[in-house]
Amino acid sequence: MIDSVNNEKIVYFRKLREAKYIKEEGKYIVETEHLVNEAYNAGILESLIIENSTDFDLDVPKTIVSRKCMEKISLLKNAPSVMGVVKLKENNTIKGKKIVILDNVQDPGNVGTIIRSSLAFNVDTVVLSKDSVNVFNDKLIRSSEGTIFNVNIVVMDTLEAINTLHEMKIDVYYADMYGEKEVSEIKPERYALVLGSEGKGISKAVKEMADKGVKLQMNSKCESLNVAVAGSIIMHAWR
Amino acid sequence: MIDSVNNEKIVYFRKLREAKYIKEEGKYIVETEHLVNEAYNAGILESLIIENSTDFDLDVPKTIVSRKCMEKISLLKNAPSVMGVVKLKENNTIKGKKIVILDNVQDPGNVGTIIRSSLAFNVDTVVLSKDSVNVFNDKLIRSSEGTIFNVNIVVMDTLEAINTLHEMKIDVYYADMYGEKEVSEIKPERYALVLGSEGKGISKAVKEMADKGVKLQMNSKCESLNVAVAGSIIMHAWR
Numbered sequence: 385m386i387d388s389v390n391n392e393k394i395v396y397f398r399k400l401r402e403a404k405y406i407k408e409e410g411k412y413i414v415e416t417e418h419l420v421n422e423a424y425n426a427g428i429l430e431s432l433i434i435e436n437s438t439d440f441d442l443d444v445p446k447t448i449v450s451r452k453c454m455e456k457i458s459l460l461k462n463a464p465s466v467m468g469v470v471k472l473k474e475n476n477t478i479k480g481k482k483i484v485i486l487d488n489v490q491d492p493g494n495v496g497t498i499i500r501s502s503l504a505f506n507v508d509t510v511v512l513s514k515d516s517v518n519v520f521n522d523k524l525i526r527s528s529e530g531t532i533f534n535v536n537i538v539v540m541d542t543l544e545a546i547n548t549l550h551e552m553k554i555d556v557y558y559a560d561m562y563g564e565k566e567v568s569e570i571k572p573e574r575y576a577l578v579l580g581s582e583g584k585g586i587s588k589a590v591k592e593m594a595d596k597g598v599k600l601q602m603n604s605k606c607e608s609l610n611v612a613v614a615g616s617i618i619m620h621a622w623r
Numbered sequence: 624m625i626d627s628v629n630n631e632k633i634v635y636f637r638k639l640r641e642a643k644y645i646k647e648e649g650k651y652i653v654e655t656e657h658l659v660n661e662a663y664n665a666g667i668l669e670s671l672i673i674e675n676s677t678d679f680d681l682d683v684p685k686t687i688v689s690r691k692c693m694e695k696i697s698l699l700k701n702a703p704s705v706m707g708v709v710k711l712k713e714n715n716t717i718k719g720k721k722i723v724i725l726d727n728v729q730d731p732g733n734v735g736t737i738i739r740s741s742l743a744f745n746v747d748t749v750v751l752s753k754d755s756v757n758v759f760n761d762k763l764i765r766s767s768e769g770t771i772f773n774v775n776i777v778v779m780d781t782l783e784a785i786n787t788l789h790e791m792k793i794d795v796y797y798a799d800m801y802g803e804k805e806v807s808e809i810k811p812e813r814y815a816l817v818l819g820s821e822g823k824g825i826s827k828a829v830k831e832m833a834d835k836g837v838k839l840q841m842n843s844k845c846e847s848l849n850v851a852v853a854g855s856i857i858m859h860a861w862r
Binding site for chain 1: 736740745851856862
């Protein structure tokens with residue numbers, strides 16, 4: 385059982401909470417039994433970090449540590465007693481016939497929520513633009529409730545993704561309050577949907593390259609919706 | 624211009640960031656020009672707190688303070704240069720024909736997002752159960768994008784609200800993955816919709832008192848949706 389927060393393993397785990405090291409090492413840490421189980425079921429759990437006296441086991445190597453060490457590694461207010469080291473999946477292939485593209489979406493809670501909805505509504509691939517939040521962001525993973533381990537996630541420049549989708553003969557829509565089609569007017573079997581950043585919406589370049597804008601009919605007193613809400617309503621309508 | 628963080632006005636503003644004092648004083652503070660403007664337009668802005676040298680004015684009393692004081696009062700990482708003191712609206716009357724009830728929903732981001740959607744989809748009243756997050760929670764107000772100032776918000780025990788709605792002859796639905804109706808099967812003109820807490824869902828007592836469960840058809844790989852997403856999809860469908 386490791387008790388010292390200066391132990392080299394604890395120092396290593398602590399480093400694995402920083403984007404720079406995660407990218408170098410190709411692995412990151414997830415917290416709580418629920419997320420560890422989801423990662424294990426998805427086949428990407430490399431090892432366990434467990435607080436001593438905790439009754440939890442899976443068929444992977446484990447490191448037993450003290451409460452103090454769990455607190456050192458954790459990013460949560462209350463450190464859990466179970467964490468896991470997870471393999472960072474690299475993927476450049478857009479697959480399937482329902483695709484969501486997040487163009488510079490920054491809020492990790494919104495991105496996690498969209499990924500959760502994408503699994504619910506049969507979306508095959510979620511593309512994150514390179515300027516969106518990191519896929520291994522702790523809050524993103526928690527907001528996704530671990531569904532991120534089961535969705536094909538691709539990190540790719542938005543315009544490159546639109547190009548690729550056009551080569552795949554898939555129409556690219558974007559969510560925009562001035563879009564020419566209301567969501568319920570159409571129900572594409574195959575689609576890509578671009579969701580823009582919280583503050584700025586859809587960029588001019590995306591509007592020019594994409595095929596159609598899609599809007600949600602709403603009360604004129606309201607200027608816009610949360611991006612995860614708008615995206616999920618469209619995904620649900622086109623499920 | 625007030626420069627000292629120990630000035631009695633600054634001490635008072637700082638206290639107005641705590642639930643206890645907000646309830647005693649019947650007022651709270653909102654941050655950023657956007658939210659201050661929204662509060663002003665809704666007629667509930669009492670006064671302005673402005674950083675010296677900031678070019679912003681509205682037809683209410685103002686207190687000019689230093690950057691240091693703004694930082695003392697702010698709950699944000701980067702203190703803005705405009706804040707406002709807002710009157711806490713007390714309201715016990717459920718109005719209208721589309722009502723959403725939040726039963727013990729704790730996440731302020733989720734509640735704010737639901738309120739934002741409720742304005743978009745013609746919901747007249749949002750009821751927060753007494754054990755939900757406080758209506759003046761800073762993150763809630765920011766997530767609502769200020770729409771909270773334009774929605775009729777009632778704080779009331781959930782079962783009492785259901786009783787009241789039954790007296791108003793409004794059917795009470797609850798969102799539940801085992802609900803007997805799929806959202807698109809029905810389109811009630813008048814409805815109340817209960818949304819349950821993130822962790823526990825809908826309580827047994829609510830299921831017994833309410834009229835019908837409503838579900839969203841989704842992929843079996845996904846266990847549940849974010850509560851703001853689920854609620855917004857139903858509100859959109861029944862707008």
